[in-house]
Amino acid sequence: MSDWQPGLVALDIDGTLLKWVEGAGTTHEEIAPAVYDAVHRALDAGTHVVLASGRSPHGMTRIADLLDLHAGSNGQGARDRLWVVASNGAVVFRYPPMEVVHEETFDAGPAVQAILEHHPNALVAVEERGVGYRVNRHFPDGELTGEMTITDVEEIVAGPVSRVIIRDPNATADDFVALAEKLGLHGINYVVGWTAWLDLAPVGVNKASGLERVAEQLGLGAEHALAIGDGRNDIEMLQWVRRGVAMGQAIEEVRAAAHAVTETVYDDGVAVELDRWFGGGRG
Template identity: 60%
Template structure:
C-alpha cells in the first residue's frame, strides 16, 4: 500500500492516544491535553467522512473522555447521527459512544498468568477494569496513572477468571525489566503488552488493537486496506502491520518503527497532524 498512496484515501483512521495524540511527561504519563494542530487534524478527518477510531490500551471510561475532549463525539453525532466506534483495552473491548455501549468484549482466565508474574514481582500492583467506574486494585497505583475510581480489593476477590484485561505495575522496575520478564515467563495462552514504564497489560490470546479494528471494519463493511493507523507503542505493532498503511511516531522504539510503513515526526512536533494533513484539509 505504501507505494500506491497517491490515489489512496483512508476510509478509516485508527489513532493511538498516548504518545500519538497526547504528549507524555517525563514520567511516561500523558498530559491530558491535545495540541490545537492535532485536534484540528483529527476533526478534519472525521468531517471529511472518514471513520475516526481511537484505539488504545486505555479503559473505555478514559477513552470516552478523550473522545469528548477532542470534540470528536459531538462532531460525529452532529454530522451522521451515529456514535463513534472505539477500540479499548488493547482490543479486548469495542464500544460505541455516546452513550457508551460495549458491543464486543473478549474475556479470558488470567488467574494463572497473574500468579506467575507475581511470583517474580511480588510487590507489584494489579488492576482489573470495572467498565464505566474505574478499576479494582490490590494496592493503589501511582497518582494519575489510572482513570476513574480505584477500589482496593483483595486479589482473591478480583474474579480474575473472566476479565478482558489485567494491568500489572511495578514502580520499582523499568519497561526493559518487564520486556525481559515477559520473555522469560512465556505466559502461554495469554497475550501481553508492555508500556513505556514497568507496566504489563495481560490480554486474551490473539487479541490486539488489530483484532478490535478488524471487528469494527466488519461492522462498517470496510477492509483492512482502507485503514490508516498511527501509533507509537509496543502495543501498536500488530495494528501498524495489519493496517493498509501503518505510521509509527518518530519517538517510537525501533521495534515499533520497523513494523510501520513510514515514520512520522515525533508527538512533540505534532506528527499525527502532519500525517493526517496529507489527506484531510
C-alpha cells in the same frame, strides 16, 4: 498511494494524541489545536475516525469529547455514534452513550500468580467498568482513571477478565520483557509498556483484532485503513492496516513495524500525517 485516501483512521491516545508529562506515567489530557483541526478535516472528508487504546472504556470517552468526534467541526450537526477499540482490543464499544458491543475475557489467575512470584511487590489492576479499577495497592497518581478499590489479588482475578495491568515501579520495561519471554505466558497475549507495565489479554486479542471487528461493521477492510501509534501495543495494528505510522518518539521496535514514521507527539505528528491525506498545507 497518491490516489489513495483512508476510509478509516485509527488513533492511539497516549503518546499519539496526547503528550507525555515528562518523568511521569501519564499524559496531558489536552488536544493540540493542529491535531484537532487535522482530525476534523478527516471527519469532514467522510472518513471514520476510531480511537484505539490500551485504556479502559471509561478512560477514552473524555478524549472523544475533547476531539468532538461525535459532532461536526463547528460543534453542530451530529455524526454517527463512534466506534471505539478499548483495553488493547478486548473491548469494542459505541459512544455516545457508551454501549459495549463486544468483549473478550480470559482466566488471568495463573499468569498473574506466575508473575508475582518474580515481582512480589508488583501492583495489579483490573477494570471495574464505569467506576475505575480494583487494585491490590494504589498505582502512582495519574496512571489509572477513575476510582481505585483495594482488593486482594485472588479476588481481583477470581473470575473472567478482559485485561489485567501489572505494574512494578521498582523494575524496568526490559525487566518485564525478559520476564514475559522467560515465563512464556501460554494462553494469553501480553504487551510491555514504555516502563515496567505489563498488559495481559486473551490470546489473539490486540488492537488489530478489535479494529478489524470495527472495520467489518463499517463495510471496510485493512486496505482502507490508516493507523497511528507509538507503543508496543500498537505493533499489530500498524502491521494490519494498509498504512501504519509510528510516532517519531516511538522505540525502534515500533518504528520497524510501521510503514512510515511521522513527527513526534510534541511536534503534532498526527497532524503531519493526516495532512498528507486530508489537506492542511503540510508536506
